[in-house]
Amino acid sequence: MFAKTIVGAFAYANFYKVSLFKVTLIPVLMMLGLEVLSDYVTSSSSLSLFNLLATGILQTVMALNICRVVLLGPDAVPTWGRYSLGRSEFKVIKMMFLLGACAGLGALIYSVLLLILETTTAISHLVIVVISALFWAPAVIFGSRLLLVIPAISVDHMMTLTEAWEKTKSKTAYMFGIMIIFMLITIPVAVILPQIGFPSPAISLICYYVGIVSTIALCLAYQLIMRHEQSEAEVPASQE
Numbered sequence: 001m002f003a004k005t006i007v008g009a010f011a012y013a014n015f016y017k018v019s020l021f022k023v024t025l026i027p028v029l030m031m032l033g034l035e036v037l038s039d040y041v042t043s044s045s046s047l048s049l050f051n052l053l054a055t056g057i058l059q060t061v062m063a064l065n066i067c068r069v070v071l072l073g074p075d076a077v078p079t080w081g082r083y084s085l086g087r088s089e090f091k092v093i094k095m096m097f098l099l100g101a102c103a104g105l106g107a108l109i110y111s112v113l114l115l116i117l118e119t120t121t122a123i124s125h126l127v128i129v130v131i132s133a134l135f136w137a138p139a140v141i142f143g144s145r146l147l148l149v150i151p152a153i154s155v156d157h158m159m160t161l162t163e164a165w166e167k168t169k170s171k172t173a174y175m176f177g178i179m180i181i182f183m184l185i186t187i188p189v190a191v192i193l194p195q196i197g198f199p200s201p202a203i204s205l206i207c208y209y210v211g212i213v214s215t216i217a218l219c220l221a222y223q224l225i226m227r228h229e230q231s232e233a234e235v236p237a238s239q240e
Contacts, residue, residue, distance in 0.1 A: 009217035019074035023081035067154035144179035151222035
């Protein structure tokens, strides 16, 4: 099931490459523009906040357009994507910023914990790696299960975070695997390529592509979970 989802995501990306290119082109160009702006403009808290908000909105709009193409077909959105902020967009933005705030709080707690350990003990690099894994693995598992709301809301299934958590309770390893495989692709790209002088815009484009494929994988996971739930509901009905 996991392998089928990952392979299927890349297959869908290839099959719908023209439609996906068109609906993601504008958000990707705008996010690249924000990256260039942050490189050439003196950093400030207001600019950082603007970049955070703008990038979050662009990523949300792009993700919903991708989901609609995959789940409903290319004709479900205008040729170059849908950019009006409606009920679906605002609901996802609200949820993503809520999860982002939780992640930020987690990062703060992690930083304080690490600082305390470093100042009070002779902590080794290996111990830091172990602590990091123990701290962040549950957070990634938690987040991977809740992200099911994105494809759901894209097709007007106004799923709540609680509902997403309930629907993925027996699919924890599956959802975690989907998230971690794309993280394992993105992290080396973002960390290693800059060290060998790879152009920053090219690195960003690679990361955006991985993000697009991971969104497709999330759509396929949503389809699988909903079909499984539907088939389970139909079995008792057929036995009556």
